[in-house]
Amino acid sequence: MKKGKGGDTAPDGGRNPYKGGGKKKAALKASAPVQQDDPRLLVPGLVLVKDFISKEEEEQLIQARPETADSAVEEREWDLDLKRKVQQYGYRFEHNAQNLRGGYLGPLPDFAQQVTARLVSTGLMPYEPDQMIINHYTPGQGIHPHVDKTHCFEGVVGSLGLGSSCIMEFKHIETGRRVDVFFERRTALMLTGEARYGWTHGISAVVSDTWKGVQFKRKNRISLTWRKVILPPAKSDGEPRPQPTNDDSAHIDEQQATA
Numbered sequence: 471m472k473k474g475k476g477g478d479t480a481p482d483g484g485r486n487p488y489k490g491g492g493k494k495k496a497a498l499k500a501s502a503p504v505q506q507d508d509p510r511l512l513v514p515g516l517v518l519v520k521d522f523i524s525k526e527e528e529e530q531l532i533q534a535r536p537e538t539a540d541s542a543v544e545e546r547e548w549d550l551d552l553k554r555k556v557q558q559y560g561y562r563f564e565h566n567a568q569n570l571r572g573g574y575l576g577p578l579p580d581f582a583q584q585v586t587a588r589l590v591s592t593g594l595m596p597y598e599p600d601q602m603i604i605n606h607y608t609p610g611q612g613i614h615p616h617v618d619k620t621h622c623f624e625g626v627v628g629s630l631g632l633g634s635s636c637i638m639e640f641k642h643i644e645t646g647r648r649v650d651v652f653f654e655r656r657t658a659l660m661l662t663g664e665a666r667y668g669w670t671h672g673i674s675a676v677v678s679d680t681w682k683g684v685q686f687k688r689k690n691r692i693s694l695t696w697r698k699v700i701l702p703p704a705k706s707d708g709e710p711r712p713q714p715t716n717d718d719s720a721h722i723d724e725q726q727a728t729a
C-alpha cells in the first residue's frame with residue numbers, strides 16, 4: 471500500500487483508517503507517564519471492561535478441572551521460540567517475517583469458546599475473531615511496545631489477562647506522551663480507533679508494578695489476545711491464501727518479537 475499523507479497509513483506502513491495525527495512526528499520526548507483511573511480519557515479508543523470473566527472462569531481457562539474432560543491453556547503445547555511462551559490459534563502470525571504466511575492452524579480453541587462468544591455478543595468485538603495468541607509471562611517478562619500489525623489484523627484487538635495484573639504502557643506515536651494503564655486480571659482490554667493505531671502498547675519486563683504508590687508483585691500471567699486477520703488477496707499467479715498446516719518450524723527472532 472502506498473503511504474498516504476496526513477496520517478492515513480499506520481506506523482508500520484499498513485492501513486490506518488484512523489486519521490488523527492499531524493503530518494510530522496513531533497520531536498517531543500516522552501514525559502513522565504500519567505496514571506489515571508479512567509484511561510479512556512487519556513487514550514481515546516481504549517475500552518476496559520472490569521470483571522469480564524469470573525474468578526472461576528479464570529481458573530478454568532488456565533487449568534481444566536481434573537474431573538472434566540475439557541482442556542485449558544496449561545494443557546496445550548507452548549511454542550518456546552520467543553523469550554516468553556506462546557500459543558497460537560487460527561492463523562499463525564510469523565514473528566520473524568511479520569506476516570500471516572504461517573498458515574491456518576485450525577479454529578480457535580474450545581476452552582476459550584465461551585469467552586470468545588461473549589466478546590462478540592457484547593459488541594466489544596465487531597466481528598468473529600479468527601486469530602488468537604496466548605502469551606505466558608513469568609515475573610520479569612514483558613512485551614515490548616508495538617502496534618499490532620495493521621496489514622495483518624483488523625481494527626479491533628481484544629486482550630484478557632489471567633493470573634496477574636500488570637501495567638500496560640501506552641505511548642502516543644506522534645507526541646511521545648505516555649499513559650500507564652492498570653491492566654487488572656480478568657479485565658477485557660479492547661484497542662479500537664486511536665488506541666489501536668495511534669499509540670503503541672507494551673508491558674515492561676519487571677517483577678513488580680507500582681500503581682498509585684502501591685507496589686504489586688507480578689505473578690505468572692497469561693494473556694489471551696483475539697484478532698481478526700486481513701487475508702492477503704489471492705495472487706493472480708494462483709498462489710493460494712494461507713491454508714491449514716501444522717508446520718511449526720519457523721525460526722523466530724527474539725528481537726522481532728512484535729505482535
Ligand SMILES: O=C(O)CCC(=O)C(=O)O
Nearest residue numbers: 603605629631693695729
Ligand atoms: O499480554 C498482553 O496483555 C498483551 C499482548 C499483546 O499485546 C500482544 O500479544 O500483541
